[in-house]
Amino acid sequence: MSLAVTLTRAQEGVSAPQVIVEVHLSGGLPGTSIVGLPEAAVREARDRVRVAIQATLFEYPARRVTVNLAPADLPKEGGRYDLAIALGILAAGGQVPRKKLEHCEFMGELALSGALRAVNGVLPALLRVRASGRSAVVPRANAAEAALVEDLDVRVADSLAEVCAWLCDKAELDCPQAAVWDGAVGGPDLADVRGQLQARRALEIAAVGGHHLLLSGPPGTGKTMLAERLPGILPPLRSFEALETLAVYSVAGQDIQLAHWRRRPFRAPHHTASAVALVGGGSHPRPGEISLAHHGVLFLDELPEFDRHVLEVLREPLESGRIAIARAARRCEFPAQFQLVAAMNPCPCGYAGDPGGRCHCTPDQITRYRARLSGPLLDRIDLQVEVPRVPLEDLMQARGARDEDSATVRARVVAAREHAYARAGRPNAELAAREIERDCALGPPERALLARAVDKLGLSARAYHRILRVARSIADLDGAAACVGREHLAEALQFRGLAI
Incomplete structure (x- = not known):
């Protein structure tokens, strides 16, 4: 034959x-x-x-x-x-x-x-x-x-x-050696950061729920240091999450290290990156940075320096967790369930609001600079935090009890995430509308507080749901698995106060 x-x-x-x-x-x-x-x-x-x-x-x-x-x-x-x-x-x-x-x-x-x-x-x-x-x-x-x-x-x-x-049954082929995770999370330690208690708190809440985070402040205040330490306080990837992430790396031709296969990815593209580099594309569609950050962290430093068109293409995957790339001959879909962490200066020179009066930007320059970020994009960022200049005495003092290391914070994050997994099987940032109604139920005082905040700040329905998700994460971190209290909701609203 x-x-x-x-x-x-x-x-x-x-x-x-x-x-x-x-x-x-x-x-x-x-x-x-x-x-x-x-x-x-x-x-x-x-x-x-x-x-x-x-x-x-x-x-x-x-x-x-x-x-x-x-x-x-x-x-x-x-x-x-x-x-x-x-x-x-x-x-x-x-x-x-x-x-x-x-x-x-x-x-x-x-x-x-x-x-x-x-x-x-x-x-x-x-x-x-x-x-x-x-x-x-x-x-x-x-x-x-x-x-x-x-x-x-x-x-x-x-x-x-x-x-x-x-x-021909004349020889045997080898089987690959089974992958063994070394158990190390790796990355820089949160104990290196001095001061910035509010930003550290926001980072911990973001880690609990998988929420997006924006850090705004003058140069040299530790925004990049904080972002780089987020993967170190996140729980390790579960087996199926690691396989989903590494499948993207395999398609992209990236190296896979067996000893670190359950570490969360951290991607930090430069602000000159194109839209195709960020979300993927090409005549033969390839995954971009948002897909390589699947189940991990995508860090965008100097956020307003990115081309506005590049930032706008993030809006859909921030909501759906996937990116569909359509070409004339084919259509490919890549996963993109990433956690966005962005950093920016408050003005072109970076010193707006500095007590020393170092900023010489005009109001028009500051307005144009901040207008590079659209309202719909900012509406998708759950936590927006100001990172002020660190006092000299905080920088010079030795590590204190408040400067917790990543392992200590990660233990709290893992315990809080277990509440979310037991309740809904996913992080709080991924809760659907019906799950929010079930898991983020509010009492009459909390509903009144949220109604006043929505009316005063003119928040959208998307922002309303995101505030509830953040409040649920704060409650989980506080050990309140049953309900969202007034203090949890108030803290979530504090982080929604637009930092820019």
Whole structure:
């Protein structure tokens, strides 16, 4: 029989649809054609595969070789199909047995020597393979990703020759070493920050509920220090969250370190970043910074210095936790459940409101500077905090009892988050409207206080719900799992007082 079938996976965003590789050998002039909407790198596979097969001391068929990549309407790109195509050609020619092919999926790019090279997107592909109940073979260079997928028979190989020996039952392929988290959260310690008690309190509340945070103050007051220490007080990623995050890194071709696989990501793009760099895109859509910060922190320093168009594209993912990128030929969706932390100066020179009178900006300059941030964007930021200049005596004194380290604060954050997970299965910032009604119920005095605040500040319905979510996080931090008290609501409203 001159027809053989092998299985592999395509890459489409963070999904990995199955691709069936059908190889047919027929009479006629020798040649190889690949059909099924292949792009340039896939069409060039015929030359890589031919030389790799010959370098492995197998015979390349002197016949007409037709390779069909099904489904035909799914665009195929990259060198990830090389191994499956090569094995299909060898199986169609009777040079390797077919019995393992129907129960196994193969991914990997071939070098001309027959060696296997790493490909992007192996982790999401293996998650789909596990759901299908099959086994998989991937390049050894992708072993770190393969080690993260439990309950899957996955093998790693260095070359086409090793895979063929395994198919012929002449040798065994290695299994990747299981991933073991080192238990370290890592990152700079919160104890390094002197003073700034209100900002530290806001940081802790933001960590409890996953709320977005804006820090506003003069240069050198510790805004960046505070933001960089947020990941250190967040609880470690749960297993499924870590896999979701690392699947994005796999698609983006980022390195994965097994010892740190449950650490939360921290992304800090420069203010010259484009909209595509921030949210993703390109002719072949790739994940951007907001997706690489999935289940982690996205820090935007000097927020008004970002192009306004770049900031406006954040509005939808801040609400939905996902970003859909549409192109003429395809549409990809990437997760983007990130926690935004932003820092800014109060004016162009940075010293508006400074007691020393150092600011010389005109009112028009300050107005134009602050107008770079739109109302709808600010409306989505839950906590807006002023970070004043630190007194010299606070900087010079040794670490005190109020300068808690990250481990101490993280213990409180983890305990408070457990209340939220037990109640709704998610952080408070992600509560839906119906869940807010159930979990953030207010008594008559609290409702009256909130009504006065909404009327006085002219708050939107979105701000109303966000205040309730923040109050719920404060109550969880206070150990009040049953209800939101007046003091919790008052503190949430204090942080809603627009800092800019």
